Amino acid sequence: xxxxxxxxxxxxxxxxxxxxxxxxxxxxxxxxxxxxxxxxxxxxxxxxxxxxxxxxxxxxxxxxxxxxxxxxxxxxxxxxxxxxxxxxxxxxxxxxxxxxxxxxxxxxxxxxxxxxxxxxxxxxxxxxxxxxxxxxxxxxxxxxxxxxxxxxxxxxxxxxxxxxxxxxxxxxxxxxxxxxxxxxxxxxxxxxxxxxxxxxxxxxxxxxxxx
Amino acid sequence: xxxxxxxxxxxxxxxxxxxxxxxxxxxxxxxxxxxxxxxxxxxxxxxxxxxxxxxxxxxxxxxxxxxxxxxxxxxxxxxxxxxxxxxxxxxxxxxxxxxxxxxxxxxxxxxxxxxxxxxxxxxxxxxxxxxxxxxxxxxxxxxxxxxxxxxxxxxxxxxxxxxxxxxxxxxxxxxxxxxx
Numbered sequence: 118x119x120x121x122x123x124x125x126x127x128x129x130x131x132x133x134x135x136x137x138x139x140x141x142x143x144x145x146x147x148x149x150x151x152x153x154x155x156x157x158x159x160x161x162x163x164x165x166x167x168x169x170x171x172x173x174x175x176x177x178x179x180x181x182x183x184x185x186x187x188x189x190x191x192x193x194x195x196x197x198x199x200x201x202x203x204x205x206x207x208x209x210x211x212x213x214x215x216x217x218x219x220x221x222x223x224x225x226x227x228x229x230x231x232x233x234x235x236x237x238x239x240x241x242x243x244x245x246x247x248x249x250x251x252x253x254x255x256x257x258x259x260x261x262x263x264x265x266x267x268x269x270x271x272x273x274x275x276x277x278x279x280x281x282x283x284x285x286x287x288x289x290x291x292x293x294x295x296x297x298x299x300x301x302x303x304x305x306x307x308x309x310x311x312x313x314x315x316x317x318x319x320x321x322x323x324x325x326x327x328x
Numbered sequence: 329x330x331x332x333x334x335x336x337x338x339x340x341x342x343x344x345x346x347x348x349x350x351x352x353x354x355x356x357x358x359x360x361x362x363x364x365x366x367x368x369x370x371x372x373x374x375x376x377x378x379x380x381x382x383x384x385x386x387x388x389x390x391x392x393x394x395x396x397x398x399x400x401x402x403x404x405x406x407x408x409x410x411x412x413x414x415x416x417x418x419x420x421x422x423x424x425x426x427x428x429x430x431x432x433x434x435x436x437x438x439x440x441x442x443x444x445x446x447x448x449x450x451x452x453x454x455x456x457x458x459x460x461x462x463x464x465x466x467x468x469x470x471x472x473x474x475x476x477x478x479x480x481x482x483x484x485x486x487x488x489x490x491x492x493x494x495x496x497x498x499x500x501x502x503x504x505x506x507x508x
Contacts, residue, residue, distance in 0.1 A: 138396070158399060160426075161427075163418075164388065164389070164418070164419070165392050168388075168389035168392030168393050168396065169395055169399070171392075171396060172393035172395060172398075172399070172400065173396040173400040174396075175382055175396075176357055176380065176396065176397035176401065176404075177401070194386060194388055194389050197389045199385045200384045200385050289426075290422075290426035291426070291427065294428060297399060298399065301399070301401055305401050309401030310401055310402060310403050311403055311404075311492060312492060313493060
């Protein structure tokens with residue numbers, strides 16, 4: 118199963134207003150190509166992706182959030198599952214694309230083969246599934262995107278990255294964050310409280326680097 | 329024998345100043361892994377419906393959750409100690425240097441002169457020795473040491489201003505009468 122095929126299925130199945138957060142490199146490259154920058158925050162490296170998604174989900178409970186994590190990144194801090202168990206978020210879906218390797222090309226295997234993320238999640242009361250075929254992924258996505266609880270999908274995928282013309286490599290983390298911030302401002306309006314403002318008019322200024 | 333400081337009179341006042349100032353600045357998202365010096369503060373915050381309160385089991389993802397909330401538009405605070413900052417060095421460096429996420433960390437300055445919290449001295453020595461070099465090593469995370477109650481409000485308001493203007497985490501190291 119190729120991750121890029123899974124992501125195409127996800128793109129067609131999800132509400133366009135769903136907020137997405139991705140891990141580093143492959144997930145970010147392929148998903149930013151498919152989704153663009155709006156409500157999409159990509160490039161959160163080892164152990165950061167799912168926790169950032171948890172923060173977003175806890176902060177805006179009226180919006181659904183999807184974390185697109187990878188096995189190497191997720192394994193760095195599986196303790197996030199315990200924190201999640203107490204939070205009981207109703208608007209979060211975690212998809213861990215598992216190529217059983219650090220990086221994209223399979224040269225450095227993870228311990229993933231010895232660990233079931235599905236069982237780990239189940240152990241703390243989080244609904245989870247392991248999928249190895251596109252039909253299973255489609256079914257799991259359809260179920261998870263009903264939200265109402267936190268879910269985790271462990272998706273077994275091949276190594277490698279789709280050859281797509283992604284903007285990912287051309288953008289800094291700061292630029293990606295700024296684009297996300299502006300799309301969140303558009304989405305949330307006055308509920309979005311972080312950011313520079315014109316002292317007189319109260320108008321959002323954002324970052325002068327980009328605008 | 330270690331003589332523990334009686335904080336029963338000073339601590340509630342400090343906690344109330346912090347909570348009042350967080351409300352004034354609009355900071356309503358608080359994340360913590362509980363530790364003794366700040367337990368009174370987080371107890372009050374956890375019971376106050378103004379705040380979204382998140383308890384974590386690892387400071388590393390605590391910083392990332394705080395960052396996520398900030399990115400989603402909530403003014404966010406992480407309450408921790410020096411050990412927590414050490415654990416969270418990786419996300420703190422990334423949120424500062426790569427993603428440039430504004431947020432404030434209220435950090436009990438364990439190991440500073442006057443820390444009578446009951447932790448064995450060799451541990452306090454570690455915390456006191458690494459705290460500020462760690463922040464400098466994380467490259468440009470602005471920090472201030474706040475040791476006077478009367479300067480707490482100004483420091484918290486200033487920390488949020490700097491975090492937003494500079495697009496980075498800002499650390500307040502709380503010590504002396506601002507903590508103990």
